[in-house]
Amino acid sequence: MARRCGGATTRFPEEIQKNARKIATTAVWFCLSLLFPSAAEAGLYTASDQVVLLTPENVESVLINSTAAIFAEFYASWCGHCIAFSPVYKSLARDITEWKPAVDLAAIDCAEDENRKVCTAFGIRAYPTIKFFHAYSKPESRGQAFKATTHDVRVLRQRIVDKLENHEEPWPPACPPLEPTSQTEIDSFFENNNVQYLALIFEDTKxxxxxEVTLDLLQFETVAVRRVLSTESALVTKLGVTEFPSCYLYSPQGNFTRLEVNIEARTFYSYALQRLPGVTRSGKPPPVTADVLANNTQEPWKPFNQYKVYMADLESTLHFSLRVELAAHTVIKGEALSSLNDYISVLVKYFPGRPVVMNLLKSLNARLQNQTGDEISYEAIGEILDNSAQSADTALPEGVRWVGCQGSQPHLRRYPCGMWILFHVLTVQAKNSGGTDPKEVLSAMRKYVHSFFGCTLCAEHFETMAGESLSGVxxxxxxxxxxxxxxxxxxxxxxxxxxxxPNFPKIQWPSPETCPACHSVKDNGEHRWSQEKVLPFLMSHFSSSNILPDYLESESQILENQRDKHATSWR
Known part of the structure; x- marks a missing residue:
């Protein structure tokens, strides 16, 4: 029988709670790498890749005496094999992101002068070399060789599972049991575990x-996962199981119910279990109800349809972008001015706005196009936004009215959500309008984010993604x-x-419930996006016909508010 990772069945066993502060060691270094990018960023990986970037300063903290098992890639950025393998390693990191803090991936560029002593100390002679460091590795540990001769993420992931399952003492404290369960354990499970659900995955031995699903649910509370082999005849017979794999939920009341999923596969099980009522991510507050939401945000909660887009969110995004974010720049010139020109240009071409808003955007676009110098003051832009010239039927609503982008707390979702939706809408509108440059909207977005977006790290991450692959569009x-x-x-x-x-978890969207046809599996059972179905879904969801006017001020009210504002300013 396979050995288990950790002797207890709870998420963090009581006997190792005294070590809980160590569990976050790897995660802390990951967060620090986001805040303080090092020279490692110049290699094949960045902090955006969810790979811990090793340096001489942090290598011992990450690899030695860590509460998580660590797989570390030693590579050289000039090495062709390393370059070819890096997308695989990045995909693997994204694929097992939920497995932290039981296991994590790290990497170090041995081609960097400052890293060469580290690589030599670990006996690295060829690239890429991946080594496995078990939890609580000793200072003298040089890691175990890890076979990575394939570019198949599925195979690499399964080899990681094998390493975890056969992990020597002491176990990674956060790692849940991975060995098959039995009728005996299940009969007494709820006596020893304070969870709301026990998910039993029936499967063949191999x-x-x-x-994998057990590890996918590692960071979620009130649910536990166990595998049941097809040879466990008592349980198989008791539940009448005839399909392998299949998943059943066992409740403290003794009820067994089959988990309904579109396809009997890992991704679908994990998604369904993470979305069960009462299941929350560890350390995150549970979702709150509408009446509490109203108190948290100090404004009434607006019921909305998640399958629709709201013009209120789009106009709120424009308000924040043009009146708040741009206002941080007293003078806009050079590259920033070019970015602003492109941004307003695509808005005029593709934003499906109301007439008064479109008139305002056209006025701003005309002012920018007629700009003779290489800079413009924000004061001049503000005059256009306020329609100081009092052009007829021209206005941009002031303030924000978040609907689909409202959050359970004032600091959550809102403007970042609105900006994503705005550019999704623009890319769809550009396709529908028969434009000539497929990159036009994305290039404008890239330049705007680089020049103006207030979250610097977010802008850097987006620039990294754009630099990697935007040329392929x-x-x-x-x-x-x-x-x-x-x-x-x-x-x-x-x-x-x-x-x-917590009320709007960051999932891979659209979900199986939202677009069942968008999801399928490969022959080996791996999840596959059916892009031939995803595209029409996106074209429909972000189409102008799917944008609702709910919660908007009427155009006449907007114009009246603008007149009152100007009248007051003249007094």
Whole structure:
């Protein structure tokens, strides 16, 4: 029988609670690498890749005496094999992001002068070399060789599972049991574990799904996962199980119910279990109800349809972008002025706005196009935004009215959510309008984020993604899909972060419930996005016909507010 990672069945066993502060060692270094990018950023990986960037300063803290098992890649940035393997390693890191803090991936560029002594100390003679460091490795440890001769993420992931399952003492404290369960354990499970659900995944002996889903749920509370082999005849017979794999939920009341999923596969099990009522990410507050939301945000909660886009969010985004974010720049010139020109240009071309708003954007665009110098003051832009010239039927609503982008706390979602939706809408509108440059919207977005977006790290991460692959966009369809896939990549990176709203978890979107046809599996059971279905879904979801006017001020009210403002200013 396979050995288990950790002797207890709870998420963090009581006997190792005294070590809980150590559990976050790797995560802390990851967060620090986000805040303080080092020379390692010049290699094949960045902090955006969810790979811990090793340096002479942190290598011992990450690899030695860590409470997590660590797989470390020693590579040389000039090495062709390393370059070819780096996308695989990045994909693997994204694929097992939920497995922290039981296991994590790290990397160090041995081609950097400052790192050579580190690589020599660990006996590195060829690139790439991956070594496995078990939890609580000793200072003299040089790691164990890890076979990485494949570019198949699935195979690499399963080899990681094998290493975890056969981990020597002491176990990674956060690692849940991975060995098959039995009727005896299940009969007494709720006596020893304070959880709301026990998910039993029935599978064949050679299947990895049960162990993978167990690790996928590692960071979620009130649910535990166990694998049951098809040879466990008592349980199989008791539940009448005939399909392998299949998943059943066992409750403290003794009830067994089959988990309904579109496809019996890892991704679908993990998604469904993470979204069960009462299941929350460890350390995150539970979702709150509408009446509490109203108190938290100090404004009434606006019921909304998650399958629709709201013009209130789009106009709120324009207000914040043009009146708040741009206002931080007293004078806009050079590259920033070019970015602003492109941004306003694509808004005029593709934003499906109301007439008064479009008139305002056209006025601003005309002012920028007629700009004779190489700079413009924000004061001049502000005059256009306020319609100081009193042009007829021209206005941009002031203030924000978040609807689909409202958050359970005032600091969650809102403007970043609105900016994503705005550019999704623009890429779809550009495709529908028959434009000539597939990169036009994405390039404008890239330049705006680089020049103006207030979150510096967010801008750096987006620039990294754009630099890696935006050149490959050559059709309007690929532009729509590029933005969608990068948005999902950001969601993967930020899942569980402080910025994640517990009421709106950062998932891979659209979910199986939202678009069942968008999801399928490969022959080997791995999840596959059906992009031929995703594209029409995106074209429909972000189309102008799917934008609702709910919660908007009427155009007449907007114009009246503008007149009153100007009248007051003249007094």
């Amino acid at each position: 299947s990895y799904i049960g162990r 050559n059709t309007f369809s690929s532009a729509v899909l590029w933005l969608w896939s990068r948005h999902n990549r950001v969601n993967n990176r930020l899942a569980g972060a402080l910025s994640e709203d």
